[in-house]
Amino acid sequence: MATTLLTYAGPGEPDALVTRTGGTPLAPAGASWPSCATCSGPMQFLAQILLDGLGRPVREADIQADHVMAIFMCQNDPGMCDEWSPTAGGNRALLYPSDALQPMAAPEPNEDEDVLRLGAVNAVALVSSPCADYVSAREDWGNRSGNSLGNVLGQLGGQPDWLQGDETPACSTCTQPMTLVAQFEEGPDHTTAMNFGGCGTAFAFACGPCTQAAFLWQC
Numbered sequence: 001m002a003t004t005l006l007t008y009a010g011p012g013e014p015d016a017l018v019t020r021t022g023g024t025p026l027a028p029a030g031a032s033w034p035s036c037a038t039c040s041g042p043m044q045f046l047a048q049i050l051l052d053g054l055g056r057p058v059r060e061a062d063i064q065a066d067h068v069m070a071i072f073m074c075q076n077d078p079g080m081c082d083e084w085s086p087t088a089g090g091n092r093a094l095l096y097p098s099d100a101l102q103p104m105a106a107p108e109p110n111e112d113e114d115v116l117r118l119g120a121v122n123a124v125a126l127v128s129s130p131c132a133d134y135v136s137a138r139e140d141w142g143n144r145s146g147n148s149l150g151n152v153l154g155q156l157g158g159q160p161d162w163l164q165g166d167e168t169p170a171c172s173t174c175t176q177p178m179t180l181v182a183q184f185e186e187g188p189d190h191t192t193a194m195n196f197g198g199c200g201t202a203f204a205f206a207c208g209p210c211t212q213a214a215f216l217w218q219c
């Protein structure tokens with residue numbers, strides 16, 4: 001099984017219908033910006049991932065997306081809202097049908113932008129690697145391309161590279177183990193990075209048949 005790396009491809013468009021980190025979430029008209037279950041504040045938008053009709057990540061540019069996953073995490077009081085947890089309500093992974101998407105309106109015009117959005121939009125390039133696991137794929141890509149491993153933003157699909165124990169979430173509808181959609185590193189620039197505890201890695205999961213998603217991170 002090959003590995004698909006997400007690599008940094010420079011500044012991205014903030015409202016493009018592509019897999020990216022940062023920018024503005026795309027959602028159907030009327031979808032509201034999610035808020036944190038603990039502190040009730042608006043969450044920060046982290047990433048958007050294109051999915052096919054089976055809830056799998058789209059790995060080819062010419063395949064049309066069926067859904068998008070939008071990932072949010074509370075950053076109103078970092079560390080205080082169990083942002084790492086797939087179930088505590090300090091983050092949300094939402095699935096939207098990909099037709100009729102539009103940029104989601106921010107909750108309040110004068111809301112602190114740092115709370116709502118990352119400091120940069122990162123475009124991603126999908127790099128197919130013959131290596132079977134994420135760690136070897138990263139190293140192989142770094143060696144072949146001469147790129148810093150900091151430019152690996154994560155992987156699309158594949159097997160989770162857990163820093164701690166296996167925390168594969170169960171689908172809340174069918175109770176089956178969910179499938180990894182993407183793993184994310186914090187990002188190449190610490191001033192605009194996602195906050196997974198400072199050195200963490202995050203996991204977005206989905207259950208395609210039930211249209212359910214979950215997000216968690218470890219450090």
Ligand SMILES: [Zn+2]
Pocket residue numbers: 036037038039040041074075076077080081090
């Ligand atoms: Zn919160």
Ligand SMILES: [Zn+2]
Pocket residue numbers: 171172173174175176207209210211212
């Ligand atoms: Zn399910």
